[in-house]
Amino acid sequence: KEKDTQCMETETIQINNKKAAEGGKRGDSVGGDISSNSLHTLAFPSISTADFQFNHVKASDIIVESIDEALNKFKNIRLAMVDLSSGSHILSLVKDKAVKKKLDPLRFFTFAGNITLINTEGNLGCTVIANATNWRLKPGGGGVNAAIFSAGGEALKLATKEQAGTISPGKSLVVPLPSTSPLFEREGITHVIHVLGPNMNPERPNYLKNDYVKGCKILCEAYSSLFENFALVVH
Numbered sequence: 001k002e003k004d005t006q007c008m009e010t011e012t013i014q015i016n017n018k019k020a021a022e023g024g025k026r027g028d029s030v031g032g033d034i035s036s037n038s039l040h041t042l043a044f045p046s047i048s049t050a051d052f053q054f055n056h057v058k059a060s061d062i063i064v065e066s067i068d069e070a071l072n073k074f075k076n077i078r079l080a081m082v083d084l085s086s087g088s089h090i091l092s093l094v095k096d097k098a099v100k101k102k103l104d105p106l107r108f109f110t111f112a113g114n115i116t117l118i119n120t121e122g123n124l125g126c127t128v129i130a131n132a133t134n135w136r137l138k139p140g141g142g143g144v145n146a147a148i149f150s151a152g153g154e155a156l157k158l159a160t161k162e163q164a165g166t167i168s169p170g171k172s173l174v175v176p177l178p179s180t181s182p183l184f185e186r187e188g189i190t191h192v193i194h195v196l197g198p199n200m201n202p203e204r205p206n207y208l209k210n211d212y213v214k215g216c217k218i219l220c221e222a223y224s225s226l227f228e229n230f231a232l233v234v235h
């Protein structure tokens, strides 16, 4: 029963989000008096909480804090946190905490769907997407990194290599997408921002051995770097 209620609630939010997104595209004001047509939208996945095994409760606190800061600092941005399923634990935690913190629903919302189909299926009107990558910026490896590199094609691989060979934990890297990339052609994505979060998985490089003091610091830095780079891209 609990699950049913949760799903229904999430569906409603999804529909509301879709309306907000469509409104944003058309420039209508949805549920508020701020016109969202001048807002640039970033879609981002939850960094480090799946393969990198970062604690979801701690991550959700950091995500909501970082979003709040970014929305206050950069007035022309809108942020959409995306995960594959409406049953996503991290998405639900963030959604609840965002409501409690009274984040503006026109400028932050969660969305269940595939980030590589964010505009054709999600209709979110995003120009930039973020990727939770690995330190070698290597295509593949599963998760959202594999999905984004595969959807971005050769063009994304080459453009990433041109920018850098590796990335440090807590940092992000902006990659302008060549117009030959399917992500550009099909979704209208102009930039991918790769982000490397803290790793709590003993089977992956730079394992933090459950050091959440360091881990939380790195996750904060990762989101700040991502949102700052996004603001620079759409400046």
Ligand code: AR6
Pocket (backbone or CB within 6 Å): 045, 046, 047, 048, 049, 050, 051, 052, 053, 082, 083, 084, 090, 113, 114, 115, 116, 132, 133, 134, 135, 140, 141, 142, 143, 144, 145, 146, 147, 197, 204
């Ligand atoms: N669309 C939206 N969200 C997705 C998609 C998708 N197509 N695919 C996965 N997610 P993860 P991490 C969500 O494991 O924990 C990689 O192998 C997923 O449900 O991709 O930072 C890299 O190469 C989760 O909520 O990233 C690194 O080695 C979120 O994306 C390592 O995993 C992030 O999950 C990074 O691990």
